[in-house]
Amino acid sequence: MINLNDIVQSAAGGNGAAALGQQFGLSSDQTQSVLNSLMPSISAGLQNQASTTGGLGDLLNSITHPTSQANYNDPGAAPGASGDLLNGMFGPALGNVIQHVSQETGVSPDVLQQMLPVVVSTVVGGLSAHMTNQGFGGVLGQLANAATQSGGLGQILANGAASQQSGGGLGGILGGLLGGLFGGGQQQAPAGGAQGATVQAGLDTLNQIIASHGVEMSPSQQQxxxxxxxxxxxxxxR
Known part of the structure; x- marks a missing residue:
């Protein structure tokens, strides 16, 4: 299974790290150090974003936005993730993330403040590209479209009796989404047929990718x- 670090490395035709380093005036070693330091935070932030129905809807809309794959293909041209997405991911911890990475890498907070939105937009674009290549582009589009309707994904969850779900993130709200989309509560969600199975597989795949940052961390680094x-x-x- 691909992870978030793989996604950034594979951007720009396999030159993602080099493109980011060139854009922000960093050496290859500095760039890789920053990416290694950022990936666990971005993974945690994406999972936090996806832990509520509104946040998941915003994330799906970002992934399916027409510019997402363009950002992945050319990080240097990416406008960067919006402040709303970054705040949804990190909340008040956003400044702490930048300070933490600066202390680990020696790269100035000013550079990292400019770099983080571009790295996030590259990751989101890579999620779009990878999910589409895996045949799940339609699933993401369907859910993103549902998120823009009256009541958003919250209404779908209500229709699917999701109040009985436990857990957080995509895994915790999966059954309710399936039940709401395909007519039936929590117990009936798997009865959505082939379409329901495809939605479930797509969300499972997205959940697995964003939960895997691809960086080895020592206990002290994790703490x-x-x-x-x-x-x-x-x-x-994680």
Whole structure:
């Protein structure tokens, strides 16, 4: 299974790290150091974003936005993730993430403040490209479209009796989404037939990718990052 670090490395035709380094005036070693430091935070942030119906809807809309794959193909041309997405991912921990990465890498906070939105937009674009290549582009489009309707994904969850679901993130709301989309509550969600199975497979795949940052962390590094992320976002750190 591809992870978030793989996605950034594969951007720009396999030159993602080099393109980011050139854009922000960093050496290859500095760039890789920053990416290694950022990926666990981005993974936790994406999981935090997807832990509520509104946040998941916003994330799906970002992934399916027409510019997402363009950002992945050319990170240097990416406008960067919106402030709304970054705030949804990190909340008040956003500044702490930048300070943490700066302390780990020696790269100035000013550079990282400019770089983080571009890295996030590259990751989101890579999610779009990878999910589309896996045949799940239609699934994401369907859910993103549902999120823009009156009541959004929250209404779908209500229709699917999702109040009985436990857990958080995509895994915790999956059954309710299936039940709401395909007519039936939690117990009936798997009866959505082939279409329901495709939606489930698509969301499972997305969940697995965003939960895998692809960076080895020592216990001390994980503890330091946990402190930077805080109790809310840090709960998603793996």
């Amino acid at each position: 330091a990052l946990q402190g930077a992320l805080g109790n809310i976002v840090g709960n998603f750190l």
